[in-house]
Amino acid sequence: MITYILKRLLISIPVLFGILLVTFVLARLIPGDPCKAILGEKATVEVCEKFEKRFGLDKPIHTQFLLYSKKIVLADFGNSIRFSRPVSQILVERFPVTIELALGGLVVAILAGVSLGIISALKHNTPVDVGTMVLANVGISMPVFWLGLMLAYLFGLLLKDTIFWLPPSGRLTAGLSSIPFFEVWGWEVLKGTTKSKFLEFFANHYIFNALITGNWEIFKDAIKHMILPVIALSTIPMAIIARITRSSLLEVLGRDYIRTAKAKGVKSKNV
Known part of the structure; x- marks a missing residue:
């Protein structure tokens, strides 16, 4: 190894x-x-x-x-032309957002991909199976940036005045701010120290910060802002996982001991 x-x-x-x-x-x-x-x-x-x-x-x-x-x-990495600050500092500040989106996309991709793969395998050679695999193939071939633009256009513009509207950009609604947990807990004495920078890194995870401070308004708003980018990021891995799950399950269902059990009258759910 x-x-x-x-x-x-x-x-x-x-x-x-x-x-x-x-x-x-x-x-x-x-x-x-x-x-x-x-x-x-x-x-x-x-x-x-x-x-x-x-x-x-x-x-x-x-x-x-x-x-x-x-x-x-x-x-x-030098200084940013746009922000006039060190690029490495900006990367550290944006890294929590990357983690949130990556974890969210991974969770959605695994849950949805495995579920779709199982359903497709159990409904083999049916319209459900065909439809699922068509969607999986479309998902694999669809560029993430294009899907993101289409989702933002659909849910952020066309459905603007409906209950299905979702924010197309940003992390929080204008006017809302996430107060770092160490300030909520009265740790202002750490402000400006090295420990404060370390804590700020975790506080920049808005969902985590809102969860441990009990700020449910910020929590729900941050989740709402993550829905569209998470869907866009999870589409390709979800489609791949669905296809792999389907092919693996079909291989297992086609083995001799499975067919023998079914021939003896064992119910499919028990098999």
Whole structure:
């Protein structure tokens, strides 16, 4: 097992190098001046020279790539042009949202996929089976971004004034805010410390934060905002799980001991 893991890690090294090279080359192929794009068209030649020197853009292309790779390895992703803050800091802040969506999508995919696979296998060669597999094939072939746009358009716009309306974006309704649990519990003394940053990471999980503080309004609102993205993210894995479950169950149901039990009159639910 350890040997297998080491082999996979070694194989991933050239793959990661290739990804770094491709992203670097693509960034260099984008037309335009990076200095003018960030500082504006009115940036002077002197300002652009200082800008290029600061970020190493005045160095040879291979040196730029080495500097780029070094910073990536050290998790130094620079500052965001849009937010003027370190990218690594923004990633840490957004990571709780990623966890919420990933876990939500995984749970829905497993529950729905296994259920659909079992139903399809038990109703083999019936309209239910055919319909389920057609939906599974459509789900596998449907791009997630397109499905997300269609769900947002349907539930966020077309059904806007109905009971089926769902928020197409955001994490909470405007006007609502999630108060960190350590502030609710009176731990303000930790504010601004290293422990506070650690606690803020968990507090940014709005569903978890609302659950442990008993704020059910925030809890329901956060769940409501997660429905559409979770459905979009779970569609492909749900379809794959449904097909795998169906084929595995059909294989088991076709074995000799199952057919023998049915031939002896044992009820299907007991089998």
